[in-house]
Amino acid sequence: MQVTWTEIEQDLSAEAYPILRVMFKGEGGECVIVDMADVDALAGDEEAAIERAKAVLVRTATFDTAVNDYDAQSNGNFDQVTKTQVTDRDGGIYVFEYRDGDGSRRVPPSMMPSLEAAREEALRCAVELLADFDLNTGPIPDWLIRIYDGHGNLLAVVDVHQADAARQTADRKADSGDGS
Structure with a gap:
């Protein structure tokens, strides 16, 4: 859309x-x-x-919703999702993988203007994911979001420390009244 x-x-x-x-x-x-x-x-x-x-x-987009019986029985890597284009002059295709408890979930490929824009989106989402983790109990996960290109090559990783630093920066800006 x-x-x-x-x-x-x-x-x-x-x-x-x-x-x-x-x-x-x-x-x-x-x-x-x-x-x-x-x-x-x-x-x-x-x-x-x-x-x-x-x-x-x-x-x-990461919820367990099945469209048909095949989707309900699959491992979440829906092979009917096809990529018609990997990159173009305006950006590229990026696949986000989100930490989901002990496992992970990949969302369908997204067209983003640049890897930097994909990293910013991943960091913004990782800050939201922090609320789902109790960092005081159990081991700290080594990653929250991974970014892959359209060929499946790992491009970037957002970890708990990066997300927490971004959250703290946003909190400081909000406390100081600096919305930029």
Whole structure:
């Protein structure tokens, strides 16, 4: 879907749990809506709300949803996903692998403008993944997200320490009121 318009609204109809809604609208009437709790943390910061909604969409793509019996019985590497193009002058195809407990999950290939853009996206998602790990109990995972090219070559790894440093930097910026 080519996103042509993004809208953000607050839904106060649920009295106990207000919702921040981000709507990604595309050509041809397509629309993806992401409803998020914790409205106060995102209130007034449209860019943060959009980035969090994007991260939710990326993480949602890793859920165990089977389209058919073959998908339900497979190992998650759906061979019907084909790549028609590995790179072009505007960027490349990147595959993200996310830590999922003791295992991992790969999401379908994504077109990104550059490896640096892919790293920034991986780091942003890794910060979100930190919330799923209790770093005080058990061993610290050696990686959270791996980035591969369209041929399966490992290009970059985001680990817990990188994600934690990025989270701390974002927290400092938020505390100082510097949103940049």
